[in-house]
Amino acid sequence: MGTWVNSAEILGSDLPLELTGTGNRRAVLMAALRDAVRSGRLAPGARLPPYRSLAADLGLARNTVADAYAELVAEGWLAARQGSGTRVAERAAPVTPVHRPRTPEPAARPLHDLVQGRPDPSAFPRTAWLASARRALAAAPDDAFGPGDPHGRPELRRALAGYLARVRGVRAGPERIVLCSGAAHALRLLAQVVGGPWAVEEYGLPFHRGLLASHGVGTRPLAVDADGALVDGLTRRDRAVLLTPAHQFPTGGPLHAARRAAVVDWARATGGLVVEDDYDGEFRYDRQPVGAVQGLDPEHVVLLGSVSKSLSPTLRIGWLVLPQRLVGPVVAAKGDREQWSSATEQLTLADFVESGAYDRQVRRMRQRHRRRRDQLVAALARRAPHVRVTGIAAGLHAVLELPPGTERPVVRAAARQGLAVEGLGDYLHPRAERAPHAGGAGAPVRDGLVVGYATPSEAGYPEALEALCRVLPAAGPCAAATPHPAAAASRSAAVPTPAPVSPPPPAAP
Template sequence: MPEREDQLTLHLDLTGEGGRRIQLMRALRDAIRSGRLAPDTRLPPYRVLAGDLGVAKNTVAGAYAELVAEGWLTAQQGSGTRVAQRTTAPEPGAVRSRPEPDRIRHDLRPSSPTAAAFPRTAWLASARRALTAAPNDAFGVADPRGRPELRAALVDHLARARGVRADAGRIVVCAGFGHALQLLADVLPGPVAVEAYGLGFHRDVVHGAGHRTVPIPIDADGAQVGELAATDVTTVLLTPAHQYPTGGPLHARRRTAVVDWARSTGGWILEDDYDGEFRYDRQPIGALQGLDPEHVVYLGSTSKSLSPALRLGWMVLPAALVDDVLAAKGTREIWTGVTDQLTLADFLRSGAYSRHLRRARLSYQRRRAALVAALADRAPHVRVSGIAAGLHAVLELPDDTEEATVRAARSAGVALDGLRDYRHPDASTPPRDGLVIGYGTPPGHAFPAALGALCAAIR
């Protein structure tokens, strides 16, 4: 039976800057753009949506009226407020940020490991051992800090592999980097400095907590942290081992300088060590946290080393932040599953994780070499950078060619990202043209064809 108008429900997240009316308008536009609200979908009446969202009826009425004026919605007597038909297709000249799933033939989007390389047999063996050995209390009410077995295993692994100084009492397990950043944004003061090129998703998380983000310029030596002294920020988010997405490490002088800044101002450094274990040309650069565990929050996860599907991450916190972060996490919320935590603890202790990393590094190093060779042969005008570590490379393009190159690639079914997409909208330096290519995502048998399609698009 069709849902009655007074029973219509609509889930919307009211976050970000601006008042409730602005947040509601933004949420509705996003839902329409993404296709979650299809054309001709009827929206709840003012009073129903206002009650569901906990806002004033006039707030909903004002948001609806403005979106009708903009053409996103239509309103007719007796028919209610509906999504306008004109939203079925992009406006003329618009470029989709992603190709449709059924049109993607080669996925070269960055940051994902090869899904087929997940070590299923070794993971299953660890799961069996972990479940057999797990105490009964592991299946009771969870500890918001995470399982002690995993935190103890992380202390050993991070100290050995990344130079992190920690004890189990300072580690909090979370559901990936985004979850960790959300918790930290809730307890740390704003505004927050971020690198001028970085993930928009991370900026959105910070904005969702009510903080402004301040872009810090980057160059070949990483973030220009000397600029922090001229800002009003007390928290900075960095990718010091391998700047994302441009690829360079933070220079040693700047590593020292940003720690000195934190000590002198009482500030906090959030270290995103997203792929610090994948370095090819020399020994991995140690974690910045090792220079000052009382001012640096170390953030890691399994998203690049194993799989983003595991939703396993961790924070190594300064002592002064542990209680505040645990209070923000709460005693009842969405946590990483206990069985995955126990399995990862055994995976680390048994040496299976280190063996997997060695195999993965060799595989990705070969892919990197194939990418560089293919470009040198078929697109020699393109310079490749940012390849000393990680799972992606930056292809530097001539000025004013990025948009056309991205369009050509997507028309050919090649999914990739343009470098401009990562630029902070308030960055002071001019935008750079380039492509951010993930060479970890395609399955092995499809990688040569993906490189061929990429080079054809660039030509």
């Protein structure tokens, strides 16, 4: 017989079976089935289609397929039982490995995760969230299950307007709030609407700078000190400035009151926009609440917020509180259909806020994070009193100052011990000024570690702190000769007392 070629999909098994070869059709079919078993496409115990079905699919005579099945049963490749059909024998020949291109193995998870910005997922308030979800779904109007509104659900915008006015001193009604999927989405929308260039703090998230650059918005750095960004460096050419006024990220500390006023004056004089990233404005421990800059001038400041730190980043719910002139353009940039945040999750969050469950969750997490912060300070006082810790009056992370030239070696040593932690230099703007020091010209202005204390479990956190202390550089000769101070004394010396600040301004009537 000549060469015979046919191919078909075995019904019910999703197994491509290609019949190619010279000889009778029964032999070609048997060879194809043996190859399917060897390659693993037909696993031991897999059920084959009835011979009538396979014959129809392949265009073969029924007797041809029945004879092939019977012979493979006799050879031990297949097994047939009354009432259970024909299956691949459990003791069929060993599978020949299928050669596929090797893919990189996923990186092993660290033993201890002290990377900033990752709340402990076990802290999510499942019971309270479920109760809000049930109430929200029961009360949801029919239009909640239709095409979405790019503004976001009105129920959540109303709830957020009241909450932000009460807690953050924000002055805006629901009509000024546009919901989005988080701070990154908010920045994308603003980049499209506002254009560039933008000024940014010299220390900040590289991801945010890259996101702006991907939308054609260049950034230039503003120097940062203990009082936040030096906003006197702003110019008329800057279209916007991105700030973290409540707690400068990642160095810590609120933007000084005089600089808050100065940045608002700049925006009024130039028509520029202040973009306020309120990434952890709710988590303060050692000072009075600092109101949002937005409260000083709602027409020149945009406030960005989300639930990624207070609840979970997986919810993908954030918001922009906008000047009136930007609401329409931002909604237009977002599109005609809501594609980013689930309407049912928005309704659930609205109930969660209005029922008081969100306030309770924030208070609970604030207490938890403060305990974590205190454990970190105490561990450093015991094990590394020569290391100064800063930026801990608020937020979910601290900065550990290191001797010049030691940052990268410490980060590498931590990785070797299974400890995930980041260097302060990872957050420095590439165009920020650099100063030579003992580490050589071109080294970062400051050496340090950015230590997140929110992620580890309660049981694993003490061990994570021990691992951190093990990789810190030893004290110099002078520091080593100094007796270890008590934890409280170390803490008071390491954390300067901030100047008094005013509480948030009241909401507009």
